[in-house]
Amino acid sequence: MTTQLLTYIFVGVSFALYIGIALWSKAQSTNDFYVAGKGVHPVANGMATAADWMSAASFLSMAGLIAFLGKDGSVYLMGWTGGYVLLALLLAPYLRKFGKFTVPDFIGERYYSKAARKLAVICLIFISFTYIAGQMRGVGIVFSRFLEVDINTGVIVGMAIVFFYAVLGGMKGITYTQVAQYCVLIFAYLVPAIFISILMTGNPIPQIGFGSTMVDSDIYLLDKLDQVTKDLGFTAYTENVKSNIDIFCITAALMFGTAGLPHVIVRFFTVPNVGAARQSAGYALIFIALLYTTAPAVSAFARMNLIDSIQDQPYSTSPSWFKNWEEIGLIAWKDKNMDGKIQYSSGNALDDIKPKYTNDRGDSGERVVENIPNLSNGNEIYIDRDIIVLANPEIAQLPGWVIALVAAGGLAAALSTAAGLLLVISSSISHDLLKKTYMPNITEKQELRYARIAAAVAIGIAGIFGIYPPAFVAQVVAFAFGLAAATFFPALFLGIFYKRLNKEGAIAGMLSGLIFTASYIIYFKFINPEINNADFWFLGISPEGIGAVGMILNFSLALVISSLTNPPPNEVLSMVDEIRQP
Amino acid sequence: MKRKSDQYWKSNIKIVSSLLVIWFIASFGFGIIFSESLDQIKIGGFKLGFWFAQQGSIYVFVLIIFLYVWLMKRLDKKLSQEKDK
Numbered sequence: 001m002t003t004q005l006l007t008y009i010f011v012g013v014s015f016a017l018y019i020g021i022a023l024w025s026k027a028q029s030t031n032d033f034y035v036a037g038k039g040v041h042p043v044a045n046g047m048a049t050a051a052d053w054m055s056a057a058s059f060l061s062m063a064g065l066i067a068f069l070g071k072d073g074s075v076y077l078m079g080w081t082g083g084y085v086l087l088a089l090l091l092a093p094y095l096r097k098f099g100k101f102t103v104p105d106f107i108g109e110r111y112y113s114k115a116a117r118k119l120a121v122i123c124l125i126f127i128s129f130t131y132i133a134g135q136m137r138g139v140g141i142v143f144s145r146f147l148e149v150d151i152n153t154g155v156i157v158g159m160a161i162v163f164f165y166a167v168l169g170g171m172k173g174i175t176y177t178q179v180a181q182y183c184v185l186i187f188a189y190l191v192p193a194i195f196i197s198i199l200m201t202g203n204p205i206p207q208i209g210f211g212s213t214m215v216d217s218d219i220y221l222l223d224k225l226d227q228v229t230k231d232l233g234f235t236a237y238t239e240n241v242k243s244n245i246d247i248f249c250i251t252a253a254l255m256f257g258t259a260g261l262p263h264v265i266v267r268f269f270t271v272p273n274v275g276a277a278r279q280s281a282g283y284a285l286i287f288i289a290l291l292y293t294t295a296p297a298v299s300a301f302a303r304m305n306l307i308d309s310i311q312d313q314p315y316s317t318s319p320s321w322f323k324n325w326e327e328i329g330l331i332a333w334k335d336k337n338m339d340g341k342i343q344y345s346s347g348n349a350l351d352d353i354k355p356k357y358t359n360d361r362g363d364s365g366e367r368v369v370e371n372i373p374n375l376s377n378g379n380e381i382y383i384d385r386d387i388i389v390l391a392n393p394e395i396a397q398l399p400g401w402v403i404a405l406v407a408a409g410g411l412a413a414a415l416s417t418a419a420g421l422l423l424v425i426s427s428s429i430s431h432d433l434l435k436k437t438y439m440p441n442i443t444e445k446q447e448l449r450y451a452r453i454a455a456a457v458a459i460g461i462a463g464i465f466g467i468y469p470p471a472f473v474a475q476v477v478a479f480a481f482g483l484a485a486a487t488f489f490p491a492l493f494l495g496i497f498y499k500r501l502n503k504e505g506a507i508a509g510m511l512s513g514l515i516f517t518a519s520y521i522i523y524f525k526f527i528n529p530e531i532n533n534a535d536f537w538f539l540g541i542s543p544e545g546i547g548a549v550g551m552i553l554n555f556s557l558a559l560v561i562s563s564l565t566n567p568p569p570n571e572v573l574s575m576v577d578e579i580r581q582p
Numbered sequence: 583m584k585r586k587s588d589q590y591w592k593s594n595i596k597i598v599s600s601l602l603v604i605w606f607i608a609s610f611g612f613g614i615i616f617s618e619s620l621d622q623i624k625i626g627g628f629k630l631g632f633w634f635a636q637q638g639s640i641y642v643f644v645l646i647i648f649l650y651v652w653l654m655k656r657l658d659k660k661l662s663q664e665k666d667k
Contacts, residue, residue: 066636074635078609081640085605088647089598093654207637211627220627238621238632247614255609278654282647289640296636580591582658 003400007146010401010408014184015161018415021180022165022173030448033170034101034427036270040175045276046283048178049267051185051412052420053080053258053284054291055131056138059185059413064388066299067306070229070237073299075247075544079254079481081285081292086259086489088281092268094496096277097579101269102424103262103488104432110495111506112572114437119510121428123487124262128421129461130480131263135421136466138414141386144328146407155466158415159459166419166426167455174419175270181412186290188409192393192402193294196301199396206297225304233346233377237303242542249545256551257481260488262428263420274582302388305395310342310381315364318342321394326367329357330384333366334373337380340364347377355382418462426454479521482547486513490554498559499576505562513554520546590661597653601646608634608642 027033040048058080066073098106104124108117136155143154165173190206197209201221214221226236235241242250258264267284268277309319315333322342325331332355333342340363350371360368390410393402430451435442442450487510494501494509521543524532532543541549567573612620617631625633 071632071635074613077636078613078639081643082605082609085602085643085646089601089650208626211625211633213627222627222629222632238629240618244614248610251609251614275651275655275658278647278651282644282651285644285647289644293637293640577587580594581587582654582661 003403004146004148006401006404007407010404011147011411014180014408014412017180018161018177019164021176022169025169025172025176027168027170027172027448030101030431030444030451032172033448033451034269034423034431035266036170036172036175038099038270038272040270040272042271042276042280043283044175044179045267045271045280046287047182048175048270049264049280049284050287050291051178051182051416052267053264053288053417054182054185054413055417056135056410056414058291058295059189060138060141060389060410061386063295063298063302063392064385066296067303067388068385069241070235071240072242072247073296075242075250075254077292077296079251080258081288082251083255083258084281084285084288086255087264087268088278088285091259091265091492091496092277092281093274093582094579095265095492096268096271097274097582098575099269101266101431102427103265103492104428105436106495107491107506108432108436110572110575111491111501111503112569113503113507116491116503116507116510117432117436119507119514120488120491121432123483123510123514124428125425127261127480127483128263128425129465132418132421132462133465135414135418136462138410139418140466141328142390142407142410142414146390146403152467155463158411158418158466159463162415162419162422163456163459166422166459167452170451170455171266171270171423174416174423177419178416181416182287184412185409185416186287188405188412189291190294191405192396192398193298193301195398195402196305196392196396197297200301200304206301207293210297210300221300221304225300228304228307232307232344237300243540245540246537246542246545249541249548251545253485253545253547253551254481256485256489257547258484260484260492261480262484262488263417263424265492266424266427267420298389298392302392302395305392306383306388307344309395311344312341314341315366316340319395321391324394325384325387325391329355330387332357332369332382334369334371334380334382335362335364335366336373336375336378343378343380345377345379347379348374349377349379349382350374353382422455422458422462425458426451429454479518482517482521482544482550483514485547486517486550486554490551490558494555494558496576496579499573500567501558501562502565502568504565505558505560508561509554509558512557513550516553517547517550520550586661586664590657593657594654597650597657601650604642605646609639613639 031037062076104117104120107120139158140151140154143149144151165177193206194204197206198204201209201212202215203209203212210221222238226238229237271277271280334349351374355369356371358368358370362368393406430447434450435447491506491510524543612634617635620631621629623630
């Protein structure tokens with residue numbers, strides 16, 4: 001069987017499974033639709049949270065990013081797992097005790113204010129849509145490379161699947177499909193990693209394998225990798241390039257951002273009680289750690305394999321994956337020294353970084369790019385980092401079914417996260433904006449109908465993002481985490497741990513965090529991208545890490561303004577007492 | 583009754599803050615601030631600072647949450663027993 005046929009089978013079977021689950025778990029009430037009837041077992045919720053959390057970015061992009069960043073890539077590993085400690089210890093149990101439906105719900109009630117609720121809805125929608133755009137791009141990449149269908153068709157198929165189980169099943173449908181999606185994605189991630197680990201180091205456990213010696217030699221893999229990267233003009237793989245303060249702030253922004261992401265928090269509303277919420281955060285992190293501790297091993301293997309398989313190879317005999325990805329437009333080769341061989345080293349191969357292809361073919365048969373080659377370095381290739389995980393099984397020459405499995409896993413990761421995001425968007429609209437603010441008189445049945453309509457509209461918008469991807473998708477990922485850290489985390493944390501915090505303080509804090517963080521990112525990413533470097537940054541902190549500063553600003557302003565204004569009313573104080581009890 | 587729940591909250595804060603100290607040391611401490619100095623020590627093919635940054639911190643995070651679950655379960659039990667008295 002061809003790899004493509006296998007991929008169709010794997011993807012088809014997994015999609016049929018998701019639809020089957022959706023039919024089985026139809027939502028009957030708003031309680032079902034928003035929080036799955038609050039009856040999800042902690043282990044199941046742990047898996048669902050892991051699938052919800054691990055997006056196309058975690059599955060497809062992260063190992064590739066780390067492969068090129070080396071030790072600096074640790075910011076993602078620590079940032080995207082360490083946040084769960086904060087979530088488990090500081091937020092999840094208390095928000096579960098509060099026992100309502102959405103994150104803006106808590107902010108609206110704790111700060112006794114419709115303005116605070118609306119502000120929270122705005123932040124939530126912005127954060128969630130930023131995130132969805134990335135998922136749809138992931139779906140598009142997988143479809144176009146492995147199933148050879150048009151990206152648009154791929155996005156529409158993906159939308160149809162999500163539409164089916166999110167609109168029909170709400171949180172209940174999403175939860176149980178996410179459990180299935182977790183199983184698919186983790187299996188798809190581990191199998192090739194184990195194979196490659198055995199091939200390269202003889203050790204079947206990738207987490208140990210990448211600290212072992214290479215097969216047929218007594219040189220440690222990481223030592224060899226350090227040597228090879230240094231020889232090619234990069235910083236050694238296991239050393240940092242970024243400054244410590246920047247690494248510190250990016251890690252902090254990702255951690256606190258993770259803890260403040262509404263689609264993750266809301267998963268803890270679905271378990272039966274406080275104890276289950278705590279446990280389920282632990283299970284979630286185990287399930288996440290399985291992928292996150294494997295990823296850096298995959299990165300090291302991939303970087304090594306990549307260099308080995310293309311360096312000084314004539315283009316005409318280069319491996320087929322190299323040419324396949326060139327056809328898709330995610331690899332480009334510019335033969336600067338005209339020797340017909342591929343040379344890879346540090347620096348951007350082309351001016352403007354991204355290749356612009358012409359319709360011509362070069363002397364060796366490569367796609368010609370019209371970019372001016374960057375002659376300040378000898379690097380001849382452009383590689384999009386997103387392809388590393390998808391290309392890895394091909395680079396390591398694994399059998400076709402492994403490649404098909406990875407395609408199904410990538411889709412599971414993208415779809416599960418998209419569904420979770422769509423749900424928080426739709427529930428914040430039907431519940432927080434309509435029921436709790438503008439249309440308090442609607443019945444539960446009407447609210448459920450609005451929730452479904454909102455979910456359908458949100459899927460439509462997400463699909464448009466997938467078909468016409470905004471050029472700035474990668475640029476705005478920093479937004480989602482920075483804003484969650486600078487707006488939601490302080491408001492939720494202080495709401496539980498500091499009774500005296502009042503409406504005025506919370507609103508001032510969230511607004512200042514939002515405005516400061518958004519302006520800093522917009523300034524460096526869009527208005528003046530040419531000065532986006534450490535010489536111009538505030539204290540040497542990049543836009544990716546600025547959310548940490550925004551969060552400190554939020555905390556300070558919230559505390560100062562609160563102490564200057566009236567304390568919160570007694571009902572709110574007793575509500576806080578109530579959520580502090582198990 | 584009021585006094586008991588205050589005591590519960592105090593113990594809770596103590597548990598949470600000591601666990602967060604561990605969280606900070608394992609990630610920001612060993613993984614970032616002292617990472618380069620720890621890199622002088624090697625375990626197998628791993629430099630220790632690099633290992634904490636890409637592996638060790640994550641294992642510690644998992645342990646912290648399960649330790650928290652266990653400690654809180656004990657504390658909750660104590661509270662409900664005192665309430666019954």
